[in-house]
Amino acid sequence: MNVSLNSAAAPQTLVDKIWARHRVTTREDGQDLLFVDRHFIHDVTATAFDMLRARGLKPRSPNRIFGTADHYVPTHSREMAAVNHPERRTMIEALRRDATESGITMFGLDDPRQGIVHVVGPEQGLSLPGMTIVCADSHTSTHGALGALAFGIGATEVAHVLATQTLWQRKPLRMRVTVDGKLGSVITAKDVILAIIARIGVAGAVGHAIEYAGSTIRSLSMEGRLTVCNMSIEAGGRAGMVAPDDTTFQYVSGRPYAPKGEEWDASVAEWRALRSDEDAAFDREVSLDAGDISPMVTWGTTPEDASPITGRVPDPADVADPDRRESMRRALVYMDLVPGTALEDVSVDRVFIGSCTNGRIEDLRSAAAVVKGRKVDWRVEAWVVPGSQQAKAQAEAEGLDRIFKSAGFEWRFAGCSMCIATNGDVVAPGQRCASTSNRNFIGRQGHGARTHLMSPAMAAAAAVTGRLTDVRRLMEA
Amino acid sequence: MEQLDRLEAVAVPIATVNCDTDQILPAQFLQKLRSDDFGRYLFHEFRFGKDGSEVDDFILNRPPYRPGRILVANRNFGCGSSREHAVWALYDYGFRVVIAPSFGDIFLANSLKNGLLSIVLPQEVVSAEIARLEANPGATIFADLDEQKVRLSDGSIRAFEVDPFAKTCLTNGVDELGYTLERLADIDAFERRHVGHAA
Numbered sequence: 001m002n003v004s005l006n007s008a009a010a011p012q013t014l015v016d017k018i019w020a021r022h023r024v025t026t027r028e029d030g031q032d033l034l035f036v037d038r039h040f041i042h043d044v045t046a047t048a049f050d051m052l053r054a055r056g057l058k059p060r061s062p063n064r065i066f067g068t069a070d071h072y073v074p075t076h077s078r079e080m081a082a083v084n085h086p087e088r089r090t091m092i093e094a095l096r097r098d099a100t101e102s103g104i105t106m107f108g109l110d111d112p113r114q115g116i117v118h119v120v121g122p123e124q125g126l127s128l129p130g131m132t133i134v135c136a137d138s139h140t141s142t143h144g145a146l147g148a149l150a151f152g153i154g155a156t157e158v159a160h161v162l163a164t165q166t167l168w169q170r171k172p173l174r175m176r177v178t179v180d181g182k183l184g185s186v187i188t189a190k191d192v193i194l195a196i197i198a199r200i201g202v203a204g205a206v207g208h209a210i211e212y213a214g215s216t217i218r219s220l221s222m223e224g225r226l227t228v229c230n231m232s233i234e235a236g237g238r239a240g241m242v243a244p245d246d247t248t249f250q251y252v253s254g255r256p257y258a259p260k261g262e263e264w265d266a267s268v269a270e271w272r273a274l275r276s277d278e279d280a281a282f283d284r285e286v287s288l289d290a291g292d293i294s295p296m297v298t299w300g301t302t303p304e305d306a307s308p309i310t311g312r313v314p315d316p317a318d319v320a321d322p323d324r325r326e327s328m329r330r331a332l333v334y335m336d337l338v339p340g341t342a343l344e345d346v347s348v349d350r351v352f353i354g355s356c357t358n359g360r361i362e363d364l365r366s367a368a369a370v371v372k373g374r375k376v377d378w379r380v381e382a383w384v385v386p387g388s389q390q391a392k393a394q395a396e397a398e399g400l401d402r403i404f405k406s407a408g409f410e411w412r413f414a415g416c417s418m419c420i421a422t423n424g425d426v427v428a429p430g431q432r433c434a435s436t437s438n439r440n441f442i443g444r445q446g447h448g449a450r451t452h453l454m455s456p457a458m459a460a461a462a463a464v465t466g467r468l469t470d471v472r473r474l475m476e477a
Numbered sequence: 478m479e480q481l482d483r484l485e486a487v488a489v490p491i492a493t494v495n496c497d498t499d500q501i502l503p504a505q506f507l508q509k510l511r512s513d514d515f516g517r518y519l520f521h522e523f524r525f526g527k528d529g530s531e532v533d534d535f536i537l538n539r540p541p542y543r544p545g546r547i548l549v550a551n552r553n554f555g556c557g558s559s560r561e562h563a564v565w566a567l568y569d570y571g572f573r574v575v576i577a578p579s580f581g582d583i584f585l586a587n588s589l590k591n592g593l594l595s596i597v598l599p600q601e602v603v604s605a606e607i608a609r610l611e612a613n614p615g616a617t618i619f620a621d622l623d624e625q626k627v628r629l630s631d632g633s634i635r636a637f638e639v640d641p642f643a644k645t646c647l648t649n650g651v652d653e654l655g656y657t658l659e660r661l662a663d664i665d666a667f668e669r670r671h672v673g674h675a676a
Contacts, residue, residue: 021671022671024660024663024664024667025660025663027642028641028642029640029641029642031640031642033657033660033663033664035664035667035668035671044507044560046510047510047511047561050510050511051511055654060661071507072508085508087508087509088508090508091508136559137558137559138557138558138559138583140559152559152583153559153583153586154559154560154561154564154583154586154587154590155511155561155562155587156561156587156590156591156652157586157587157590159654160653160654160657163654163657163658164654164657164658164660164661164664165664165668166657166664168642168653168657202495202553202556203495203552203553203556203579206553206556206579206580206581206582207582233557234557236553236556236581236582238582238583302495302497323492323494323551323552323604324494326492327493327494327495330493420504421504421505422504422505422507422508429527439497439499439557439558441497441499441500441557442499442500442522443499443500443503443522444499444504447503447522447527
């Protein structure tokens with residue numbers, strides 16, 4: 001037997017390595033039972049706990065589970081009394097009840113660590129390189145930015161993880177998206193991921209785990225990588241990941257739940273091996289040149305409907321595929337846009353800066369740099385909703401809240417807010433919103449709401465001009 | 478969930494590509510508990526007007542399609558949010574089978590765990606079937622899980638793949654948690670030697 005030679009002869013990708021370290025057993029049909037290191041829960045998990053209760057079961061590993069209230073929390077107040085909708089109140093209270101009954105640590109409405117689960121996990125050092133991480137939320141792909149295998153699951157799967165700390169999964173195909181080169185001025189991680197989705201389409205990574213690589217990805221901050229991995233699901237990819245490096249280790253170091261002392265040193269040594277082998281094969285490879293990426297904005301109702309801000313609303317008549325042509329036509333009707341219109345000529349009613357995609361401190365800094373010394377256009381209602389109470393506190397320590405407020409922005413408490421509009425923060429029917437969130441789906445920000453996705457800097461530019469605007473013209477003057 | 482074996486039913490075509498789970502079940506209904514009838518909220522944004530009245534020309538409101546239990550959808554059906562509520566909405570309405578050229582990964586997993594059989598057929602086959610169903614309201618499809626075959630509205634027979642484990646669960650109306658619970662000792666042993674990161 002020459003096991004070491006065999007393993008040396010089989011180069012592995014990052015996802016292969018993490019997968020192998022978590023495989024408990026394999027079923028006859030080829031699915032692997034994966035051990036789950038970290039399970040995040042939030043205030044849409046009540047049904048999964050009900051499923052567990054119905055079978056007389058309890059969470060197996062409460063110490064591996066952490067909760068935070070994000071979908072239903074009010075962002076104008078921290079009082080439960082402000083949750084005046086009985087069903088929403090029930091959801092928040094169910095999280096507290098389920099967590100307390102099982103001994104699960106939970107960051108509630110009154111906790112300074114509360115925030116959107118995908119902001120809080122990395123921020124608290126709960127999401128670490130090499131982990132398997134799940135949550136009943138498709139944007140769980142976010143945590144892959146730390147070099148973890150993280151993906152969203154449904155309620156039945158949540159109940160399965162609660163009961164067994166495992167999940168049956170078929171190993172995904174491997175896809176590498178390489179971005180090389182230097183990004184232009186004011187061009188951000190959000191523009192990178194929107195450019196990737198515009199290139200490969202919203203189904204471009206279905207069945208795949210995406211590994212993001214290349215010099216552009218390497219030079220992104222941790223916040224930027226979290227933004228890129230967050231929107232992997234918008235390309236159909238269940239997971240997105242970046243191999244951990246010094247940027248990762250510096251970010252994780254010293255966070256509340258991160259390993260300390262000797263354990264830290266041992267962990268870093270182990271994490272350094274978490275990278276795809278030089279000659280590892282991917283099922284699909286895509287490359288982009290950073291120099292070709294412009295500030296991006298969406299014009300339609302799926303995230304692949306994205307164009308450089310310098311472009312125009314496309315004409316469905318130019319598209320050969322009949323299904324795609326029809327979906328574009330419907331999207332433009334919903335968005336009330338006419339083909340050929342310059343994107344910069346589209347006016348906006350609302351601006352939303354926040355979400356698990358772009359609610360971190362770096363996002364708030366980037367938007368504040370644009371807003372500083374300017375005023376929100378009188379026709380626009382503009383909000384900043386930090387992704388976590390920690391990000392909010394940090395921004396306030398840096399004086400960013402004063403910049404936003406004096407410009408006319410509302411400065412609110414942390415939560416999912418207008419990204420999914422389940423807490424009552426909605427865009428009114430027919431209103432057009434410049435949003436830093438992740439989905440421009442029909443009705444996503446409210447019935448009849450029209451969403452344009454973009455970076456925090458671009459959303460800030462739209463706030464001060466009242467229309468979609470190439471932020472470079474504000475920052476390079 | 479009900480056992481699923483053979484079903485002949487009215488088929489409903491949804492031509493929209495990339496029909497996301499926000500369209501299938503809007504987020505405002507995520508706050509409902511599973512005991513609710515999610516069928517009432519299926520495709521809510523399109524099916525009902527602002528005053529709650531039915532939108533006449535939406536496909537599920539057209540009389541021949543109302544008894545539909547088989548959905549024929551376009552590519553990347555169920556992309557987006559992981560909400561299992563989207564599957565519950567289809568199931569509670571009465572759908573037991575969804576045929577499409579491709580599905581969002583999470584939707585596919587959720588559907589098979591909830592008694593909703595997702596069948597992948599080639600794009601050209603699905604596109605032609607959608608056109609036929611639009612031209613012939615009330616036409617039926619026959620799905621046979623045991624044989625892994627469907628008879629489309631033009632009488633043509635197509636074979637489909639289904640995960641064998643999921644097939645057993647669907648056929649017997651059981652879930653996989655019971656199966657895993659019998660392996661808790663393996664999980665405990667794994668965790669003891671696991672070099673991961675305990676909290």
